[in-house]
Amino acid sequence: MVAPSLTLHRAVVEHLVRQAVYQRLGRPMPRTAAAPNPLVVNVSARHCHLTQQAVETLFGKGFQLQAFKWLYQKGQFAAKETLTLIGPRSRVISNLRILGPCRSLNQVELAYTDAVALGFDIPLRLSGNIAGTPGCMLMGPAGFFEMKEGVIRAIRHVHMHPEDAAFYGVKNGDEMKLEVGGPCAITVERMLCRVDPSLKLEAHIDTDEGNACNLQPDTPCTLSR
Amino acid sequence: MVAPSLTLHRAVVEHLVRQAVYQRLGRPMPRTAAAPNPLVVNVSARHCHLTQQAVETLFGKGFQLQAFKWLYQKGQFAAKETLTLIGPRSRVISNLRILGPCRSLNQVELAYTDAVALGFDIPLRLSGNIAGTPGCMLMGPAGFFEMKEGVIRAIRHVHMHPEDAAFYGVKNGDEMKLEVGGPCAITVERMLCRVDPSLKLEAHIDTDEGNACNLQPDTPCTLSR
Numbered sequence: 455m456v457a458p459s460l461t462l463h464r465a466v467v468e469h470l471v472r473q474a475v476y477q478r479l480g481r482p483m484p485r486t487a488a489a490p491n492p493l494v495v496n497v498s499a500r501h502c503h504l505t506q507q508a509v510e511t512l513f514g515k516g517f518q519l520q521a522f523k524w525l526y527q528k529g530q531f532a533a534k535e536t537l538t539l540i541g542p543r544s545r546v547i548s549n550l551r552i553l554g555p556c557r558s559l560n561q562v563e564l565a566y567t568d569a570v571a572l573g574f575d576i577p578l579r580l581s582g583n584i585a586g587t588p589g590c591m592l593m594g595p596a597g598f599f600e601m602k603e604g605v606i607r608a609i610r611h612v613h614m615h616p617e618d619a620a621f622y623g624v625k626n627g628d629e630m631k632l633e634v635g636g637p638c639a640i641t642v643e644r645m646l647c648r649v650d651p652s653l654k655l656e657a658h659i660d661t662d663e664g665n666a667c668n669l670q671p672d673t674p675c676t677l678s679r
Numbered sequence: 680m681v682a683p684s685l686t687l688h689r690a691v692v693e694h695l696v697r698q699a700v701y702q703r704l705g706r707p708m709p710r711t712a713a714a715p716n717p718l719v720v721n722v723s724a725r726h727c728h729l730t731q732q733a734v735e736t737l738f739g740k741g742f743q744l745q746a747f748k749w750l751y752q753k754g755q756f757a758a759k760e761t762l763t764l765i766g767p768r769s770r771v772i773s774n775l776r777i778l779g780p781c782r783s784l785n786q787v788e789l790a791y792t793d794a795v796a797l798g799f800d801i802p803l804r805l806s807g808n809i810a811g812t813p814g815c816m817l818m819g820p821a822g823f824f825e826m827k828e829g830v831i832r833a834i835r836h837v838h839m840h841p842e843d844a845a846f847y848g849v850k851n852g853d854e855m856k857l858e859v860g861g862p863c864a865i866t867v868e869r870m871l872c873r874v875d876p877s878l879k880l881e882a883h884i885d886t887d888e889g890n891a892c893n894l895q896p897d898t899p900c901t902l903s904r
Contacts, residue, residue: 638869640866644863661792662891665887666791666867668803
């Protein structure tokens with residue numbers, strides 16, 4: 455396993471600087487600077503979550519996923535390992551990234567543009583709620599693994615610690631909006647709040663949403679009810 | 680050439696029905712029903728515009744584009760003919776649709792997801808404003824045509840007749856917002872108004888924007904300043 459990344463998200467640095475500057479100037483903090491935590495917005499490119507059993511079928515007995523890059527949520531990582539996804543019309547996506555650690559179910563998260571390219575018609579689902587969704591075939595270096603179900607577009611969401619939820623005045627399951635500025639500005643409505651003490655404040659949008667607004671590290675983003 | 684399509688856009692039918700129902704009931708019309716024209720929202724998938732000279736280089740001397748499907752704007756069509764686009768990293772998009780009739784310049788319009796797949800870094804431009812943009816190679820059945828420039832992401836826009844502009848209180852070059860409802864609701868900001876007596880009211884978004892909000896024929900859309 456690699457050491458946790460020391461690279462900070464730009465939003466984290468900006469938040470620290472903003473708080474320090476307002477404090478130094480003795481000025482009242484604007485609302486965003488007064489937030490308990492920085493708002494990090496990340497694009498989730500297509501990826502999958504796997505059980506340890508699926509990993510072993512695809513990569514070999516006893517195989518353990520290796521961390522390639524640590525994600526913003528504690529303990530989560532993009533694995534070095536990738537897969538080939540074979541869709542219902544024999545079209546293929548290569549280099550599908552696996553996120554670790556292993557989970558109790560197998561799930562592939564695609565953007566609708568990916569689904570169109572593959573010939574899928576995939577439903578919008580809350581991560582983990584995969585009953586009745588389409589499946590696919592996964593191919594790894596040691597074998598194939600057939601997923602009977604689990605291919606979804608994940609509902610856009612915001613991970614939040616309870617102190618973030620209190621600041622924004624929302625609770626688990628509420629919906630918020632994310633205003634993204636810049637030349638391709640969009641307001642992403644219906645961002646689902648997922649509140650848990652284990653989570654850090656982070657909004658997740660998919661590549662269609664991220665490319666629609668051309669999200670860059672310095673793109674201004676505001677989260678509100 | 681095929682005959683103009685008799686298929687009506689759902690928004691056109693809904694607008695007619697709405698106006699008739701309110702009139703029949705003798706009720707005051709809500710603002711959307713009172714609009715002079717229905718709001719048609721269409722997704723522009725990747726496509727190109729070509730000069731007649733480029734068409735002849737790609738398809739042969741004297742070749743004329745054939746209409747495959749008439750578009751909502753009068754006289755505009757998707758051609759039967761498609762091309763292969765070869766990007767800067769030798770990656771390829773097959774079946775790139777040509778829109779007709781021919782124009783005075785060559786231009787390829789891609790979504791950012793397409794550009795990422797090809798390995799392009801393309802700028803956001805108003806259609807027709809292509810100075811200094813990247814080029815590409817096009818391949819047709821009769822030969823290659825090298826575009827020195829002209830690969831862009833087209834700025835999201837609304838075609839409007841002056842009577843539509845008057846109704847919405849905007850002028851050519853203004854920006855509006857398009858609220859798209861449904862489970863993947865987004866508000867598309869900064870829709871550029873293109874006002875001309877030759878145009879019909881139609882909002883154009885690209886496939887990233889269209890897939891981000893999962894635009895379907897029955898998705899509710901509202902245009903406002």
